[in-house]
Amino acid sequence: MAKHSLLLLLLMTSTIVMSQSTLSVQPRTIVTTDGEIDDVDSFIRMLLYANEYKLEGLIYSASMWHYKGDDHGTPFMSEIEMTKKLYGQKTSLRWPGTQWMQGLIDAYEQVYPNLSTHDRGFPTAGYLRSLIKVGNIDFEGEMDRDTEGSDFIKAILLANDPSPVYIQVWGGTNTVARALKSIEAEYQDSNQWKTIYQKVCQKTILFTILDQDATYKKYIAPHWAGIKVMYNAHQFACLAYPWKRQVPQEMQTYLEGKFMSEQIIQGHGPLTKMYYSYGDGQKQAGDDEHIHGDPTKLKNTYWGSFEKYDFISEGDSPAFLHMVDVGLDNLDHPEYGGWGGRLIQSRVDTSRWEDGDLVAELNPYTQKPDPAYPQTRWLPALQQDFASRADWCVKKYSEANHPPQIMVHKKIISASPGKKLKLQASYSDPDKNKVQIKWWNYKEVGHSESVATLQQNNAGKALIKIPVTAVKGDTFHFIAEGTDDGVPALTRYQRVIVMVQ
16 A cells, blocks of 8 residues: 555544545536446436435447447448447447436436435436536547537536546547547647646546547547546446356345346336336337347347346446445545445556456355456445335335444554454444444455454454564455345445554
8 A cells, every 4th residue: 555545544533433425525426428228227326326426417428339420321430349340330320319318317307306305415307407418429439529518528627626526437438538638729738738737637537437439548548647547347247238147146136137126126116117127128219239128038148048127237337336435435545445346556557546357356156366356245235225225216214224324433543463453333323223233354455465363243343353474564454334124224334444553
């Protein structure tokens, strides 16, 4: 761990640690999306967590999989080898249009009054509609002209508010690249350029799910090297199309039709009713490859065999789940791990955080290192929490469950080798539910060649022993995980970091 990170951690020490939901500041975010069916499903979940962050833009964009065409019949060939081989020349590709977000927000408007009884932080449908802009959608990677969407992003990046802006890239980066290109073109020859460049780099954080066009590699990386990037190329798989291959069998129940239909899709109002699932009879306009809803085409598909209402994909959800504060302190430290997965700083580019083999964790079901397990490990808690949000759409506050709050007395503890430490976690629960707290050692996040031991009881207490072989600078991460006995059962956390002196 870098020295400056340790100093920041020391400054964070406090007597009682509260979750971010008790604070007034929320992370700011912009969503760019190409509108694939898994974007639709991610969007629905994202709306149900819209009280957890400040949405500042909803931008239609293009990708290697989806683009509108220029309405003149101009043929286009992908720059990406995979889609070049799959599609060859196209004048448009699987384009879902620029109205699907509005349709989902119309449904959100119907459940908003009930959602607001559970948390006052949900934005109004009118506000959300004001955020919708059309970006660069004509072709994959097109960034030749300014658009309503790129201008909107540009204005936010140039505004005087210095707080970070998390730009979620659910498709290609081309609309973001156009916004940055326009800033560069306007200021690069002026005496303001250095200040503007630093300002934009300091506030912009891209969370990208794969590279879905070439504009990051060709333009953003060489021209805006200071922009921070969180790049998820592997961990999203457990929430995407190949989930049956990725998710351990023991966890798959949370993605199967019985859970998805009963807990989320059916009987929870018009918004979750629009959630795409296998065999549900729905068909997205414009995408001739969306056959997942056809009940006659569930068996022996490329991704496996499915049942009605089985989960299809939410490959982009890690981008906003990273901002949902559940007590894991991952927002400023993506290397800590959380509901959006775990990313570590690149050894080559210090502005870039990545997943892959370097963050592979032991999958206890396969007993093998698994690059996706930093995301998969949270799946049961994620899905139970999603079910509770679906309940919020239709149930009274007294009839639904709400997450507990977990508290610890110190988040940073200094200890010497061989030291025994007592950890104590407590909780409060808005529904007066009982909460079972268990402690566990997040070994992969710590920095030590030695292994700490942990004993615990049922009262939120744990006794840990720092190994005598630990050396100065070693760190150990202990997670207090609290799950209530409500329905569905909800989980929150606190993290205690032990630093060896």
